[in-house]
Amino acid sequence: MTPVAPLPRPAAGRGGGLRRWYEDGLGWATAPGSPVRLVTGLRFDVLDVPAEAGAAALRCLDPRSPVALHGGRMRFLVAAGGADELPGLLEWLEWGGLDLDLAVIGAGGRMEAPPPPVPARRSGPREAAVWLRPPEPGSEVEASLPALSAPGGGGGAADLVRLVDTMANECHRVRLRRACAQPLAFS
Structure with a gap:
């Protein structure tokens, strides 16, 4: 009888090992399929800004708050529900x-x-x-995420209002720089 070679095991890189790192190590939900995608709205939401604008916002975050870079965009993880608060916060901050x-x-x-x-x-x-x-497996990541603070609250997380105001300001600066860099069109 001819020996049968075992089937190749899936690589631990972008698939199984990555999914296990998020699900088992951090307790974060992933969506089925490939590539591995994190489900938002359960443990965290994401604020997505141009990388140029996001660099300034890094200074007002707790150093434990996870931040990702994807292409030319920075993705800031904030407390779940933060995405729902953004339109009202931008209005309140006059942005x-x-x-x-x-x-x-x-x-x-x-x-x-x-x-x-x-x-x-x-x-x-x-x-x-x-x-x-x-994010650090084994740590309470969600406790470091920017959130709306209760009045007089002294929580350890960064204030979502301050982060959104900083991001809006920096996004506006990037927009103005890009507009000034374009040649003027005269008729």
Whole structure:
């Protein structure tokens, strides 16, 4: 009888191992299929801004708050429900009505799952998602996410209002810089 070679096992990289890292290590839900995508609205929502604008917002976040880079966009994880608060916050902060290039991914959404951080090297294509500030398995990640604070609350998480105001301001600056860089059209 001819020996039968075992079937190849799936690679632990972008598929099974990545999914296990999120589901087992962090307790985060993933959507079925490939590539691995994180389900938003359960444990966190996402504020999505141009990377140029997001760089300034990094300073007002708790260093434990996860931030991903995907293409030319930064994705800031915020407390679940934060996506629903964004339109009202922008109006209250007097940013409503402006095209700020500030997007949200909330309940029922998906975010491409960056691979776990690998020290001293960046793998994958330039457009692939990567963690700038990765979540720490075994830690209470959600406690560090920006959220709306109760009046007089002294929670350890960053204030969502301050983060949104900073992001809106930086998105507006990026928009103005891009507009000024374009040649004027005279008739």
